[in-house]
Amino acid sequence: MSDLRILVVGAGATGGYFGGRLLQAGRDVTFLVRPRRAALLRERGLRIAGLGEDTVLEPPLVETGALRETYDLVLLAVKATGLASAIDDFAPAVGPGTLILPFLNGLAHLDKLDARFGKAAVLGGVAKVQTTIDDDGAIRRLGPLQSLAFGARVDPAPERLAAVEAALDGAGFPATADKAITEAMWAKWVFIAAIGAVNSLMRATIGDVVAVPGGVAFAEAVVAEAAAVAEAAGYPVPAADLEATRRTVTDPGTGGSSLYRDLLGGHPVEGEQIFGDLTARARELGIAVPLLDLVTLQLSVHQHRIG
Ligand SMILES: NC(=O)C1=CN([C@@H]2O[C@H](COP(=O)(O)OP(=O)(O)OC[C@H]3O[C@@H](n4cnc5c(N)ncnc54)[C@H](OP(=O)(O)O)[C@@H]3O)[C@@H](O)[C@H]2O)C=CC1
Numbered sequence: 001m002s003d004l005r006i007l008v009v010g011a012g013a014t015g016g017y018f019g020g021r022l023l024q025a026g027r028d029v030t031f032l033v034r035p036r037r038a039a040l041l042r043e044r045g046l047r048i049a050g051l052g053e054d055t056v057l058e059p060p061l062v063e064t065g066a067l068r069e070t071y072d073l074v075l076l077a078v079k080a081t082g083l084a085s086a087i088d089d090f091a092p093a094v095g096p097g098t099l100i101l102p103f104l105n106g107l108a109h110l111d112k113l114d115a116r117f118g119k120a121a122v123l124g125g126v127a128k129v130q131t132t133i134d135d136d137g138a139i140r141r142l143g144p145l146q147s148l149a150f151g152a153r154v155d156p157a158p159e160r161l162a163a164v165e166a167a168l169d170g171a172g173f174p175a176t177a178d179k180a181i182t183e184a185m186w187a188k189w190v191f192i193a194a195i196g197a198v199n200s201l202m203r204a205t206i207g208d209v210v211a212v213p214g215g216v217a218f219a220e221a222v223v224a225e226a227a228a229v230a231e232a233a234g235y236p237v238p239a240a241d242l243e244a245t246r247r248t249v250t251d252p253g254t255g256g257s258s259l260y261r262d263l264l265g266g267h268p269v270e271g272e273q274i275f276g277d278l279t280a281r282a283r284e285l286g287i288a289v290p291l292l293d294l295v296t297l298q299l300s301v302h303q304h305r306i307g
C-alpha cells in the first residue's frame, strides 16, 4: 500500500473523479478546494454518479489559503483558465521532494509550472475520462473512458516516480507510467484539438457532423491539420493513435469533448491552451492550419463575449 500523501487541486470533473477513486482505494488523499466548493462538499459529500453508480464520499478537504504542510504528490486538476491562481494557491504544498502531475489538456501549462517549481518537479500527464459537474455539484460520468498516464520529462527521472506509480495503481482505473509522456501528451492534444474543432466550428456533435455530405472529409481535414503540427514539432502521433483519433472523430456515435460542453454552457473555454498555442506553434513551424485558426478566432470571440 502506498504511503504517499496526495493533494488533489480542484475537486471538479477530473480531480473529483480520479481523487475520489483514489480515496475509495484507501489512498491518503486531501482535496484543495475554494470556499464555495468546500461548502458544497461538506454539505453533500463528493458524489460520483452515472453509468449505474451513485457513490457518496466524505473527502478530507483543505481550503485555499489554509495550506500549512507539504505533500508528496500534487494532482493538478483545474482548467487552464484557473491555472495562474491555482499555482499560487497550491504552492505552499510543494516541498523539495514534491512531484506535480497535471491533468490539463494541451502543453502550455508545463512552461508555467516549470517556471515556478522547476522542470524536475513537474511530470507529464494524460487524463482520459468523460465526466462533468452536474448542477447539483456531483461528478457525473458520461462514458466508460477512464485512464491516467504519467511520466518524467527530465532525465534521470525523479526518484519518487516508482512511488507515484504505486500510489495511482490499483484504484479502479488504469494508471500507466509512460517513458514517452511528452509524445503521449501531443497525441492527446491532437485528439482533443480535432474533436473540439469539429464540435465548435459546426456547433454539433461528431455524429451530426458526419451524418451530412462533406462531414467526414471536414473532420479528417481537421485531424490532418493538428497531426501536421505535431509532426513538424518533432512529436509525430504514432500511426495507431492517429488512426484511433480519425476513427473517433468520424464515428457517428461520438458526441463532444469537455471544451464543447463548456462552449454550449456559455462558460470560459480553454481556447488559448488547446488552439491558440497549437496555431502559434504551427505559425512558427510554417504549417498552414486554416481550420484551427478559425476555431481559435471563434473561441476568442466567445471568450470576449462572456467577458
Ligand atoms: N472533463 C473531462 O472530461 C476532461 C477534462 N480534462 C482536462 O482536465 C482539466 C480540468 O478539467 P475539469 O476537471 O473538467 O474542470 P472542472 O471545471 O470540472 O474542474 C476544475 C475544478 O478546479 C477547481 N479550481 C479552480 N481553481 C482552483 C483553485 N485555485 N484551488 C482549488 N480548486 C480550484 C474548480 O472549483 P471552483 O471553481 O468550484 O472553486 C473546479 O471544481 C482541463 O484542462 C480539461 O481540459 C481532461 C480529460 C477529460
Ligand SMILES: CC(C)(CO)C(=O)C(=O)O
Pocket: 105, 127, 128, 129, 130, 145, 192, 256, 257, 258, 259
Ligand atoms: C478525451 C476527452 C474527450 C475525454 O478524456 C477529453 O479529454 C475531454 O473531454 O476534455
